[in-house]
Amino acid sequence: MSLFRQRYEEDLRLIGSPQAWVALALLALALVLAPLALPGFLVYNLTLFFIYSLVAVSLAILVGFTGQVSLGHAGFLAAGAYTAGYLSSIGWPFFAGLAAALVVCGLLGLLIGIPALRLEGPYLAIATLGFGLAIQQILNNWALVGASMGLLIDRPTLFGHTFWDDTSYYYLVLGLAALAIWMSFNLERSHLGRAMKAVRDADLAAQMSGVNLAYTKTLAFVLSAALTGVAGALFGPLIGYITPASFNLLLSVKFLLMVVIGGLGFIPGAIIGAAFITGLELWLAGLLAWSQFVLGLVVIALIMLEPLGIYGRWLKVRHWWKMWPL
C-alpha cells in the first residue's frame, strides 16, 4: 500500500524507498572514490563545486523557500572567507575560525535581513546588491585584512595533519558540506521549512496561520548568510589567496543562476545547478573570451526550454513515469 498512510513520518521521510537508499549509497561511493580515479585539477574543481553548492543551497533557502531574492551573496562569501582566513592567520584553530565565520555572517545576515522586511522583488535585489558591493568596498579599504592586496590563507591543520594535499582537503570539505546539506534537507521538512514556504507562497495566509512573518524572513536571511559564511571559511584555504576583487557582482549573479537553472525552490536543484555551472565553466575555460558569451547563451536556452530548471524537468519526467500509463 504505497499511498496508504498511517503515520505522518511516512510522508516526512527523507529517503522514501529502498531504491533511494541504493542511489544514495552509490552517490556516496562515487564521491568517496572520486579522488582516487580523477586527476588533481578535477579533484580541486570538485572541491570548489562542493563549496559552491553550499552557497547555492543557502541561496535556495533564501530565494527558493522564502522567496526573498539576493544579489549580494558574494559579499557573505567574502565575509566568511576573510573572517576565517584572518583568524587562522593570527593563530586561531580552524574550527574556531569556521564558527566565527558562521557567527559573523549570521550577524551580517541579520543586518540586511531586518531592513529587507520592508522590501520586495527588485527593490530587495538592489538592496542586497548594494550590500554585497559595500562588503567588497569595506574589505578593499581595510588594511587589517590586506585591503586590495588580498590575504594569503594556509590550508588548515587538524590533529597534526595539514591539508596541503588536494585530496585530503577534498575529503574535509566533502564531510562538512555533506553535513550542512543534510541539515538543510532537515530544515526543509521541519516546521520552520514549511513556514518559509508558506511565506513565499502566500504571506498573508501564513500570517493568519500563526507564522511570524518578520521572524521567519529574517531567520531565512541569517541562516542563508551563516551557511554561506561556512562556505567562505572553506573557500579561502582552497584558493589560498583571496582578494576583494574576486567577490564581485558577477559571482553573486552566478550563484543566483545556479539556483534558478538547477531548479528554484529545491535543494537538489541548487546542487545540480552548482554542478552544472561549475562544470560548464570548467568546460568553457578553454574558450577564454568566448566563455562568458557561451555561458550566457546556454543559460538563456535552458531557462527558455525549462523554466522550472534541471531538477524541475527531472521531477516532471519522474511524475510522467509515476503516472504511467495515465
Next chain:
Amino acid sequence: MAHRVKRLGLWRSITWADYAAQVAALGRELLELGLERGERVALLSENRPEWLVADLAIQSAGGVTVGVYTTSSAEQLLYHLEHSAAAGLILEDAEQYEKWLEIRSQAKSVRWVIAVEPEGFSDLLDWQALLEQGRQRYARQPDPLQARLAAIAPDDVALLMYTSGTTGNPKGAMLTHANLLWAAEALGEVFTFDHHEELLSYLPLSHIVERLISVVAPVRYGHTISFTENLDTVMQNMQEIRPTIFFAVPRIWEKIYSMVELHMQDAHLIKRYAYRWSLRVCGGERRAGLAALAAQAFVLRLLKVRLGLDRVRLAISGAAPISPDILAYFRTIGVDIREGYGLTETSGLVSINRQEVRLGTVGQAFRDVEIKIAEDGEILVRGPGIFKGYFKDEVATAEALKNGWFHTGDIGELSDGYLTITDRKKDIIITAGGKNITPQKIENSLKSSVFINDAVVIGDRRPYLVALLVLDEETVGKWATDRQLPYTTYRDLSQHPAVVKLIESEVARINKRLARVEAIKRFAILPKRLYHEEGEVTATLKVKRASIAQKYAALIESLYEEARN
C-alpha cells in the same frame, strides 16, 4: 482489523474488540432509553464505523434498523419515520439534523434522537457520552442486553429496508435474522471471503448489497472494511486501500471508464498510443499472444494500479443493468466484472456469475435459491432469502408473494440455469403499432456513450420512441471547452446548438445498432440533472419513469408534435 477510517490524513484502525465493545455499550444504553423488542430505530448518516455500531446495537437490543438514505429530503425522512413508527433516530451531524428540525413536530413516534456529532445542539443525545455510559453500565449489568440477545428468534425482523419505489411510495421490506444469516452463507459460498480481504465501503449502507458486504458478511468472515471520507475521494481512497473485493453499481463502472477515456484524450502522445494499442491487442477474444502479454504487463497492469484496482480479485456489478460495452472494456484491462442480480426483497441475492461467466446474463442462482419464469415472462424466486413481507402493507405483500414464490416484477429468461433480465415488467413499452419494446436495452446503449449520463425512453402507446437525455457534465463540458464554446451553467450547455448536434450524432450512431422499431426518432436534452430530492430518481439513482413522464409531459408532447407539423 475490523474497520479503517481516515482522519486528518491518516488511516486509523478499529479492532474487532473495539467494535464489539462499542456495540455492547450502545446496545445496553438503547435498553436504558426504553427500546422495546421489535421497535424500529431510524439511522440517518453517511458511511462510517458508527453506522455499523448503531445497526448492530439496535439489533442486539432486539430492535429493527431502518436505514434512511442521506440524500432524502425532510419529507422523505418524515415518511420513513411515520411509516415505520420509529421509536428513535440516530443521525450524523448538523446537515441531517436540519432535516429533523423541519419535521420534528410531525414525527410523533420518535422518543429520542442521538447525534454522532452533536456539534453543540443541546437537545440531542451525544453519541460519545452514551457510549461511555453504556460501557460502564454494560460492565456492571450485562444481563439485560444478554437477555434481549438470547430472546431473538430467527424469524424476528432485523432490518426494515425501504425499497426504492420507482412507482408510488417506498415500501418497507422486512428482512429477518434468518434471511441475513442465510445471505452471509450464500455469499461465502461464491466469494471465498476471509479475514485478509479488504473492502471499501462507499455505497449507501441503506442499500441491501452494501449492508450485506459491509455489515453482515464481515461479522461472519472477519474481513476489513475501510470507509471513504466522502463521495469525492472514492478514487483516491481506492488507490490507498487497494481493495481485494470491489462491488460497484454500473454508474460507478461507467464513471471509471469515462474518467480514463477523458484523461487519455489529453494525455501525452506516447501514453495515448500505448493505451489504445493495449486495448486493441487485448480486446475482443481472450488475451493470448506476446503482444497481449506485453500490453498487460507494461500498460494495463499499471493502469489498474493507478485506479486502485490492482488487487481486486473479485469485481461485481449489480443493482442495475450494466452496458455490455462497459463489461467488455473492463475485461480487456483485466478486471473481470461479474454481474449479479438481486432485490431487497430477496435479501439482495438471487443470482451471480460464478467462475464460468456468461456475458449478458446475471449468472446462476445462489445456493438454495430457486428461479422460475412465469408464463408472462416474469421472474419468480423462492428460497431462504425471501423477505417476511412489506411492513403494514398486506395488499402489496399478497401481490408480491403468491404461492410461496416472490414476484420480482422483472421479465427475464433462463437458459442452462443462466438468468437473463430483459426489463422491468412495468416498464415494457407497447408502441401504438403494437410492438413490445424493452426500454432498458435502449437506455443502456444510449448510456454507453461517454456524453450521456442518463436516458429515459418514452413511447407507450405512441407512434415512435423518444428519449429524454441527461448529459454527462464533465465529458460534455470538456468537449465544449476544447472547442471554445462558451457556456456558464448546465442548462446553457444542454441547450447549446453544437452540443445538440453532438448528441444527435451520438444518438444516430447508437440507432444504427438498434432495430428500426427501437430507434430513437427524437430526443430532448433535459436542462437539469435528475435528483433524488426532487423525486425524479430513487435513492439508488434509478429513474422514476412515471414521475419523469409527468414532470416533463410538455417536453415529451413537443417531441411528438414536431412530427405532426
